[in-house]
Amino acid sequence: MPVAQSAQLFHNVIAGKRVESRSGNTFESRNPAHWDQVLGVFPRSGKEDVAAAVAAAQVAFPSWRSLPAPSRGEILLKAAMLLEQRKEELARTMTQEMGKVLIEARGDVQEAIDMGKYIAGGARRPTGETVPSELRNKWAMTTRVPIGTVGIITPWNFPMAIPSWKIFPALLAGNTVVFKPAEDTPLCALRLVEIFEEAGLPAGVLNIVFGLGEEAGEALIRHPGVGAIAFTGSSEVGAHIGEVCGASLKRYSVELGGKNPIIVMDDADLSLAVDGALWGAFGTSGQRCTASSRLIVHDKVYDRFLGELKEHVLGLRLGDGLDESVEVGPVINEKQLERIHSYTGIGREEGAKLVTGGNIAKTPATAGGFFYEPTVFAEVAPTMRIAKEEIFGPTVVVLRVAGFEEAVAAANESSYGLSASIYTSNVNYAFAAMEALNTGIVYVNAPTIGAEIQLPFGGVKSTGNGHRDAGTLAMEQFTEVKSIYVDFSGRLQRAQIDTDR
Ligand code: UN1
Numbered sequence: 001m002p003v004a005q006s007a008q009l010f011h012n013v014i015a016g017k018r019v020e021s022r023s024g025n026t027f028e029s030r031n032p033a034h035w036d037q038v039l040g041v042f043p044r045s046g047k048e049d050v051a052a053a054v055a056a057a058q059v060a061f062p063s064w065r066s067l068p069a070p071s072r073g074e075i076l077l078k079a080a081m082l083l084e085q086r087k088e089e090l091a092r093t094m095t096q097e098m099g100k101v102l103i104e105a106r107g108d109v110q111e112a113i114d115m116g117k118y119i120a121g122g123a124r125r126p127t128g129e130t131v132p133s134e135l136r137n138k139w140a141m142t143t144r145v146p147i148g149t150v151g152i153i154t155p156w157n158f159p160m161a162i163p164s165w166k167i168f169p170a171l172l173a174g175n176t177v178v179f180k181p182a183e184d185t186p187l188c189a190l191r192l193v194e195i196f197e198e199a200g201l202p203a204g205v206l207n208i209v210f211g212l213g214e215e216a217g218e219a220l221i222r223h224p225g226v227g228a229i230a231f232t233g234s235s236e237v238g239a240h241i242g243e244v245c246g247a248s249l250k251r252y253s254v255e256l257g258g259k260n261p262i263i264v265m266d267d268a269d270l271s272l273a274v275d276g277a278l279w280g281a282f283g284t285s286g287q288r289c290t291a292s293s294r295l296i297v298h299d300k301v302y303d304r305f306l307g308e309l310k311e312h313v314l315g316l317r318l319g320d321g322l323d324e325s326v327e328v329g330p331v332i333n334e335k336q337l338e339r340i341h342s343y344t345g346i347g348r349e350e351g352a353k354l355v356t357g358g359n360i361a362k363t364p365a366t367a368g369g370f371f372y373e374p375t376v377f378a379e380v381a382p383t384m385r386i387a388k389e390e391i392f393g394p395t396v397v398v399l400r401v402a403g404f405e406e407a408v409a410a411a412n413e414s415s416y417g418l419s420a421s422i423y424t425s426n427v428n429y430a431f432a433a434m435e436a437l438n439t440g441i442v443y444v445n446a447p448t449i450g451a452e453i454q455l456p457f458g459g460v461k462s463t464g465n466g467h468r469d470a471g472t473l474a475m476e477q478f479t480e481v482k483s484i485y486v487d488f489s490g491r492l493q494r495a496q497i498d499t500d501r
């Protein structure tokens with residue numbers, strides 16, 4: 001597509017300077033609700049640009065790490081406060097660039113604010129433990145040290161929250177960062193970086209390179225000067241990152257897909273469960289790794305639940321998320337729209353019953369954008385592809401089960417393990433589910449989305465590699481533990497050997 005005349009040209013930020021890509025190549029950011037609207041033109045960076053950013057980050061590292069953590073925290077707190085001041089403006093940019101409806105965009109910025117304050121507030125918290133030594137006149141303790149330069153690669157679906165989960169703790173720990181945001185949401189990422197600059201972050205501590213995953217992202221994960229990679233995105237890319245980092249023994253943390261179930265028991269508050277399913281499945285047009293994409297419903301309430309769900313889905317308003325009466329915005333781009341639609345074909349072929357939706361939306365409110373009708377498949381078997389594969393769009397599948405055991409078994413029958421939920425009024429079922437659901441996050445009487453930053457976020461099985469973002473574990477992926485022994489006895493003391501204590 002031709003570049004619109006008015007589109008602003010943006011740059012990478014390397015060592016505090018605005019720089020073009022070495023190749024001079026660019027790409028555009030467009031509004032998924034109005035594809036003819038170009039939000040900006042960004043450098044399409046390659047290996048050399050990434051190398052320049054890593055070099056800048058390495059130069060900035062010694063003085064940043066030697067700054068006391070409380071001083072680093074002051075800058076991060078200022079960044080959080082600036083995010084708070086600009087919340088509305090940032091949310092509007094996000095809705096235009098990513099498509100999520102305004103209340104959700106505000107929530108995304110709020111999550112970044114929360115994370116910033118939480119991490120900044122931790123600047124004076126313990127970084128280790130002191131334990132007894134087995135010998136006299138000897139201390140044993142740990143501290144956490146930064147890794148060095150870390151590469152942060154983030155998705156488009158939470159353009160400010162997810163980068164914040166990673167950037168704030170990486171910086172508090174004393175690391176310097178090369179940030180490669182998703183190619184669909186570069187403007188939101190740049191706005192975030194500008195806020196850190198304004199908050200007083202020294203040049204080179206946070207560098208941003210725009211570009212495609214297979215070019216800039218690939219160069220970043222392969223760069224020997226990068227000590228760790230933190231990534232959120234697809235399982236396919238996560239596995240690739242694991243292979244590349246594994247081969248060079250680089251640390252990496254990956255937060256990947258989900259196929260998150262809501263179990264609806266026969267004793268559930270049904271309208272609460274329907275509300276939860278609607279919000280969990282169609283919020284952010286289903287484009288959350290936490291989206292409630294499987295509804296596992298007890299046979300006794302199945303028909304009533306499905307009837308109520310369908311009625312509500314038909315009432316959902318699609319359109320531009322800047323219109324505050326709109327409930328479901330566009331999906332991110334044409335490729336995703338086609339992928340989502342292809343799953344409707346797969347579901348039909350597999351013999352699932354299409355209850356509602358199943359089409360690319362074609363109304364005046366959706367013209368010129370990438371909108372998909374909220375789609376419900378019923379009578380879905382756990383073995384079907386639509387029950388197993390992450391669609392990442394407004395498509396939900398409904399499974400019928402005979403009781404609690406079968407529901408939990410169906411819920412756990414997934415290669416993913418991010419988030420799961422149960423709606424029930426029976427405390428025994430609630431606690432049994434909390435124990436039995438094999439996911440990193442469990443909800444009771446709430447949908448599978450909506451994690452708060454003060455608890456760790458992440459999943460089991462192919463959702464990740466055991467790391468967690470946020471919460472009390474936020475610093476772990478960005479630090480190394482150092483164990484320190486101090487012997488002030490003035491003589492040789494031999495651990496495990498000198499027993500004359
Ligand atoms: C994601 O979809 O990748 O729990 C993150 C939630 C949000 C974060 C989602 N707080 O739904």
